[in-house]
Amino acid sequence: MPRRQLHMTGAADTPLRAALRGLRAELDLPADFPPAVLAEAAEAAKSPDLSGHRDATDLPFFTIDPPTSTDLDQAMHLERRGDGYRVHYAIADVAAFVRPGSALDAEAHHRVTTLYFPDGKVPLHPTLLSEGAASLLPGETRPAALWQIDLDSEGRQIACEVRRALVRSRAKLDYAGVQRQIDAGTAEEPLALLKDIGLLREEQEVARGGISLNVPEQEIVERDGTLDLDYRAPLPADAWNAQISLLTGMAAARIMTESGTGILRTLPVAPDGAVARLRLCAQALHIDWPHHVPYAEVVRSLDPHRGNHAAFLQECTTLLRGAGYTVFEHGDLPTPAVHAAVAELYTHCTAPLRRLVDRYAAELCLAAFAGGEPPEWVLRALPALPKEMAEGTRRANTVERECVDLVEAALLKDQVGAVFDGYVIDVKDDEPAVGTVHIEDPAIVARIEGGTALPLGERLRVRLTQADPGSSKVLFAPA
Incomplete structure (x- = not known):
């Protein structure tokens, strides 16, 4: 998929x-x-x-x-x-x-x-x-x-x-x-x-x-x-x-x-660590996922017309790796x-x-x-x-x-320097200052790099530092 x-x-x-x-x-x-x-x-x-x-x-x-x-x-x-x-x-x-x-x-x-x-x-x-x-x-x-x-x-x-x-x-x-x-x-x-x-x-x-x-x-x-x-x-x-x-x-x-x-x-079957990370992503996107509810049941409850649900569905595909x-x-x-x-x-x-x-x-x-x-x-x-x-x-x-x-x-490309509302939905294990952020508007998921460890699963104001179509790179940093 x-x-x-x-x-x-x-x-x-x-x-x-x-x-x-x-x-x-x-x-x-x-x-x-x-x-x-x-x-x-x-x-x-x-x-x-x-x-x-x-x-x-x-x-x-x-x-x-x-x-x-x-x-x-x-x-x-x-x-x-x-x-x-x-x-x-x-x-x-x-x-x-x-x-x-x-x-x-x-x-x-x-x-x-x-x-x-x-x-x-x-x-x-x-x-x-x-x-x-x-x-x-x-x-x-x-x-x-x-x-x-x-x-x-x-x-x-x-x-x-x-x-x-x-x-x-x-x-x-x-x-x-x-x-x-x-x-x-x-x-x-x-x-x-x-x-x-x-x-x-x-x-x-x-x-x-x-x-x-x-x-x-x-x-x-x-x-x-x-x-x-x-x-x-x-x-x-x-x-x-x-x-x-x-x-x-x-x-x-x-x-x-x-x-x-x-x-x-x-x-x-997806490893426990992947599911745990997805739970943090759900928390960041305000997806209600009680601990006793199976992953499949949560997914079936989502409405893809809602922006945060659509973003979470995108992240769910990580379990298909x-x-x-x-x-x-x-x-x-x-x-x-x-x-x-x-x-x-x-x-x-x-x-x-x-x-x-x-x-x-x-x-x-x-x-x-x-x-x-x-x-x-x-x-x-x-x-x-x-x-x-x-x-x-x-x-x-x-x-x-x-x-x-x-x-x-x-x-x-014309908004470098602008500040957006986002959620940190992933952080690299070996580089906790590097991860992935989901921007609410427009609906974009991109790389984020900060000077300190990123708050996984939390809301964050972020600044666009790079958007270069020539290199196909978008980069954010904590604002």
């Missing part, structure tokens, strides 16, 4: 956009795809491998994504089944377009993930595929890994299957539009069931001890020629949609563990095998247009459900995947961190 999502609207040609272009060059990120890769993508777009795909175009699928998204990995159709439910979840079949060992395949292993900037992205696959021939765009027949997951009346999984299929989405929906339809009672049943199933799955999450962080997105907006930073709180529809993806990731992990070969997304990918064979599960936040065996398999590992997880599940062995090209690549994904995650985290620093420096 990204610590922050930054999105930019307006500001067509500002110094900030120029700085973001410079950042891409400074990080030496891939820009255009090599000609050989583009040539292979063009050929694959015309002639994908559709062998073994059954026809499921009669199911009226729909997608739910941000309004401007065109790289659509998932489409769903929901229906009642007796007193329970049936979830049809179609995931873009990237393997139908990427031939193992090809230049296109090698480039995907080089890029690993799509990298997101406030003003654009560096895609994993050529847009001819990721936003075209492989994307589950409305009105287009597309190859997919089609999951069918049956739930009982309380939202528990009781059956699951996955097969290759041809699907056709009927509608491209966005979160705000979905929320309006459901709230107004105008959503037809396939869409209306998203709330019913989403709420049941959230109850199941609580029962197993899991937790979802509805981290607000920070949006850079242009107002009267100046830039500002706002939070966009996630809607309930965001969370209901995420529950369908989590359900599928858990089903996939179960299929792989039963087959004996697979790759899991794992996360160890240590997440990784672990390969297992011959049924020998790793330790730990469970993802601590999901509180269940889990894998990534629902975003293959944007994340390399998902293509391999899909192939492992398809082979296991069919009762066969995974393809040889999957078994060859599997041992190296955790290290590749770790490097891709490190690169994505660097991009995210540098983007946040750059944006905050750009917003504050």
Whole structure:
């Protein structure tokens, strides 16, 4: 999970956009795809491998994504089944377009993930595929890994299957539009069931001890020629949609563990020290966290529309440190095998247009459900995947961190010397005069350096001493 999502609207040609272009060059990120890769993508777009795909175009699928998204990995159709439910979840079949060992395949292993900037992205696959021939765009027949997951009346999984299929989405929906339809009672049943199933799955999450962080997105907006930073709180529809993806990731992990070969997304339980620090952060942000109340219960009580709650949700992501990918064979599960936040065996398999590992997880599940062995090209690549994904995650985290620093420096560059109200939310163990401060207005989290030990968990007046978009650095000191 990204610590922050930054999105930019307006500001067509500002110094900030120029700085973001410079950042891409400074990080030496891939820009255009090599000609050989583009040539292979063009050929694959015309002639994908559709062998073994059954026809499921009669199911009226729909997608739910941000309004401007065109790289659509998932489409769903929901229906009642007796007193329970049936979830049809179609995931873009990237393997139908990427031939193992090809230049296109090698480039995907080089890029690993799509990298997101406030003003654009560096895609994993050529847009001819990721936003075209492989994307589950409305009105287009597309190859997919089609999951069918049956739930009982309380939202528990009781059956699951996955097969290759041809699907056709009927509608491209966005979160705000979905929320309006459901709230107004105008959503037809396939869409209306998203709330019913989403709420049941959230109850199941609580029962197993899991937790979802509805981290607000920070949006850079242009107002009267100046830039500002706002939070966009996630809607309930965001969370209901995420529950369908989590359900599928858990089903996939179960299929792989039963087959004996697979790759899991794992996360160890956060150490006591990390939770203790988070308690101090809660105190600083005036979050009520009684000692007898579990962390997960506190998080579920937060309102991401409130500034201090939004900031605390951002800090909660520190407990997700240590997440990784672990390969297992011959049924020998790793330790730990469970993802601590999901509180269940889990894998990534629902975003293959944007994340390399998902293509391999899909192939492992398809082979296991069919009762066969995974393809040889999957078994060859599997041992190296955790290290590749770790490097891709490190690169994505660097991009995210540098983007946040750059944006905050750009917003504050004319206020050096100004004094702000803030809260010290972190202090370095080996340097107690160095830490992190959360500024109330604008909503900024930045480094602070003082001459003496910083008062962790306390309110503090701070002075902005540096805000340099050129170096992407923001620095405060006690006022």
